[in-house]
Amino acid sequence: MGKCSCHPEIETSYICMKHNVYLCEECLKCRDPELFCKFRSSCPIWFIDKKMAGLDEDKKIEKEMFKVIFEPDNKEVEVPKGASLLEAAQKADVHINASCNGKGACGKCKLILKSGSVKKEPTALLSDQEKAKDYVLACQTFVQGDVTVKTPDEIIEKKLKVAGMGKEATDRLKGLVKNIEPMVKEITLELEPPTMDDPVSDLDRLNRGLKKTGCDVSKMNVGIKVMQELAAAMRDENWKVTVSVIRKKCSNEILGVTPGNNRPASLGLAIDVGTTSVVVYLVNMADGSVISAASGHNKQAACGDDVINRIICAEKNGPVKLSKMALATINNLISEALSGADADAGQIKNIVISGNTTMAHLLMKIEPRYIRREPYIPCVSEFPILKAGETGIKADPAAAVFIMPGPAGYVGGDIVSGLIYAGFHREEPLTLFIDVGTNGEIVLGNKDWLMTASCSAGPAFEGGGVRWGMRAEEGAVEKVVIDPETLNPRLSIVGDVKPRGICGSGMIDLISEMLLKKIIEPNGKFRLDASHPRMKKENDELSYIVAFADETSMEEDIVFTETDIHSLVLSKGAIYAGFTVLLNQAGLDFSMVERVIITGGFGQFLDVDKAVNIGMLPDIDRSKFKYLGNSSIAGAYMALLSDEYRQEAGKISNSMTYIDFSGSSMFMDEFTSALFLPHTNVEKFPSVKIG
């Protein structure tokens, strides 16, 4: 007898003989082979010694199955009795945000129960109003019969607002690339037909033609499929051909030969795979122009908000499932971008992907579990150039896929990509670079050296763990000014619609305004009580009413609670502590920093003054700060067009010194000191006058 490796609370006598782990009856009954033994992906001879466990070989334990229908798309799925609605939604490919990965802690996975029998766990995360409207949390509601549910309108995700996707921005990007040098080149040739005096083979004839254009054919590889199609391709248009050639580390490869010299434009993709959102640029490789762009939410959100929850999910279900979710997100966006440009996936020959280390591993179905175990190492830091066909990305199967290298488990290719765009590693001034996404990564340095760290800021600034937190999409409060007299807020909303929630820049504004207008104390607690018209008390917790129900799109109060403030203080504290410790490790301090570059999905209106007010950014000359928007997609775009930048990526990744904060007592001290607004030591923030 031992504890089940998936459900440690259960004692069991079934055992996987290879890994010597126990599995409970629940695991044995599971129909999903990937769930059966969590070591399965690494276990070639995985089995259960049923006889030893006293279980009859042929005894099958079948579960009752029930149907779940998801409105408004009417997706239907069968699940065993007792499955949660979240599990059912994942199986049905219905997108539900589940920030906490089904722990019942975030309250985001709301559904409306239309009919059917379920068992519900009690939850404080639904308002009485919501409960009255039959709202349930998908992860806390278990199927007991056929069920029909509906995704609430306010939950259906709206288009993301992604910084830097306008024409002006992409034209500026284009200016950063001097020579366009795609990985896959399309070379047109007009060859001499063979004669008795010139009887070289078709392939030699092709190579001879390529050599004349300057290709180093002594290093040229060619795949079997190309050879199989070669004879016809060369003759179909009378010895005129277009050859796709890829230049790799030191060898070249002929990827394809097609008849004729008139090819449709060759396209490229720059893809930013974020933990939260995914952005795709479709690029004309001839002139570097961004033809169309698309962005959306990473479908992996159904497995939790942050990379840790995604890794846990991959350990349980195998990385393939999460890869499929990311691929579905990416491929939908590619289709959207293609239809926007009236182009065909077969035209896509070059792809650059930028993402954090976990995203890159999951997308490529590479084991991510060791990223979250000491010593926190990735399986792969620098990827070889792959073919689209082997990655599952919608493009010409022979298209080249370059994945941005990342130096560490928690500092990935998205940061390297950001540096390529920011470019401070090519210059003299000492620069602090921070990417506030679902994590918080910091880079310090200049053209001579680079240090980097991850400060576990958490997803609060992207909306995770904040009651009405959301990303910078339609309906998000992105700018707040509070009237000192009435304490009423004046809100700017993304898309000028009724508000649905609050995004990162809005939260920073809110805390800064509440602090300066004395709604909260420096410790983040409210000074006001529930008697003030802008205040509210629910479930024993005080909150500030950002918008009243009749002003909002879902007719509910949008509030900002003490817990929300606490989450954000933890995040800003981690970022500030990260700055401090990294500078300290380099023997420097804030006064020596000549530039602070901020990147991430806050939204367009990040107010640096207010970010200093809350103690997220250091209190130094404001002209030193620069907000770059989404630098990861910008760097991916630059690497897509330029071999120089692709080579630079490897160099950046290899030259970064990674500092691990996880066991650092100095980081803990600095972090604790930074849990005040703006800081325990007010002398560090001389310009912030709380009065």
Add this chain to the structure above:
Amino acid sequence: MGKCSCHPEIETSYICMKHNVYLCEECLKCRDPELFCKFRSSCPIWFIDKKMAGLDEDKKIEKEMFKVIFEPDNKEVEVPKGASLLEAAQKADVHINASCNGKGACGKCKLILKSGSVKKEPTALLSDQEKAKDYVLACQTFVQGDVTVKTPDEIIEKKLKVAGMGKEATDRLKGLVKNIEPMVKEITLELEPPTMDDPVSDLDRLNRGLKKTGCDVSKMNVGIKVMQELAAAMRDENWKVTVSVIRKKCSNEILGVTPGNNRPASLGLAIDVGTTSVVVYLVNMADGSVISAASGHNKQAACGDDVINRIICAEKNGPVKLSKMALATINNLISEALSGADADAGQIKNIVISGNTTMAHLLMKIEPRYIRREPYIPCVSEFPILKAGETGIKADPAAAVFIMPGPAGYVGGDIVSGLIYAGFHREEPLTLFIDVGTNGEIVLGNKDWLMTASCSAGPAFEGGGVRWGMRAEEGAVEKVVIDPETLNPRLSIVGDVKPRGICGSGMIDLISEMLLKKIIEPNGKFRLDASHPRMKKENDELSYIVAFADETSMEEDIVFTETDIHSLVLSKGAIYAGFTVLLNQAGLDFSMVERVIITGGFGQFLDVDKAVNIGMLPDIDRSKFKYLGNSSIAGAYMALLSDEYRQEAGKISNSMTYIDFSGSSMFMDEFTSALFLPHTNVEKFPSVKIG
């Protein structure tokens, strides 16, 4: 209206719009999509404009289907009414020799009709005795109802006798390889586990380990599958791993990483894919010993005896079908060799294939049609190293496959392989090299230069086009001495059993003996008439009785006809003319030749004196002749073990000057003069005394 592209005798109005070719109703009705349009393999948008052709879109023209059972294996197949038994046999994967590719000209595709309704074309190629026993020719017999047929016992192919497969021979081969350097190396590593102070990624750790063993990791590629399995492979045996690494032209690649350091022996395959027969050596890559060997008939024989018929068959049916036949042959032999060695296909990591240009193209499913069209060029001369998985060869899918390069359409990798073994291109003496297989290829030269040509000798010496001709397998007459008085022959039979036919060396002996014992004239006609007890007249043709019915295994007379003699005279004439013209092109003559190396499947007992007597070999000092057996498999074995020989293969192929005889009037003159025994000009053969 136009002529069907498959059946030019039929006028039709159906057309393939892409290729602008006509197809008859027979083609439209065909169920085999590969047979539908012969351009299909090169036609991505292949279709029939049925409307234009006046054919209703949904109208299906179904044919009656009948069942054909093949004894003794009881293989069953359904074919449409009117299909030939040869087509049925090919569909059922029943091996039938069809030297002439179904033209009804060779008489080899004999079957016994047990029951059922058929339509027979009249044929003179079956004896009355055979007709009485219900023998039919498979290609001339058409299904009209359910049919059962049986392969005659004497047709069921026996084990081939392949020269050079004994232990002594392979030990001698082993001595020719100085350093064993496989393409795929298996490197065992014991790595340091990661720590907080050494947090490099798994892949970097692996590369670091490889670098310590001397690998150039800066040129190292790695595939996505390896990365996906890497984390588990490195941890499963506590950071002990075995890495398969392949060295290519200029880059290296990690093919696989497996846990632990105790690997079963790595095996290699040397494969000789002949038009007629296939030989496989299974080799222990650690010490180069040949563990087991197997040989068999190329199943492509069902599509004709020579490369021209194979190409025609591939044009009609696509190269895939012929590739499958060759692969089935090869994979059966691999299984046989593996079971003989009690080894597993997964252990095979290195493969070298030697074959003529057509065999290499067909095996790799590469278009061969331009080999038989002026200017006779191959699609590919020098192949990149492929992976077994993409070729279909039974081995570790990541195993490296090296295909011997070939300089021309009719001088292929088998000849280059033969040179590697013969080695005269490394030495001073002027050497004439001839490979008499299903074709006849000649090389002339030494370490400074190489000239080569193909002399279209035809398959007579391998049994093709000769009534009782067969390969050097069990039951073949391989040595003949004729008593000058009685004119009775004394026969040596392969395997010391009752004779079934005559192989190459036996035919040379027979003609030489018949010439010297005055049974035939120098023009190949019989001096004797049917009254002699050893002579026989059938269908107006005289023949010499080599063995009487009661001495043979199938109780029929084995005879040697005037037509047979004529076929062999054509073959020997082509070979001798080839020698003469090649020497002439080089400004040399026979007196300058210091060595003649003969290779091919004659059998062990090639009698050089007798080959000179018939005028196949030049009349020079007999000590200059050397018979090498199967040099193609020997060279493949050497290249399997040695990188030096693999590199040498490319150099040989590139340095050969190919002389085309196809339009040469000098060749025609020399050929015509050589159609006497030994030659029109007897002065060229002073030692041959016919008396």
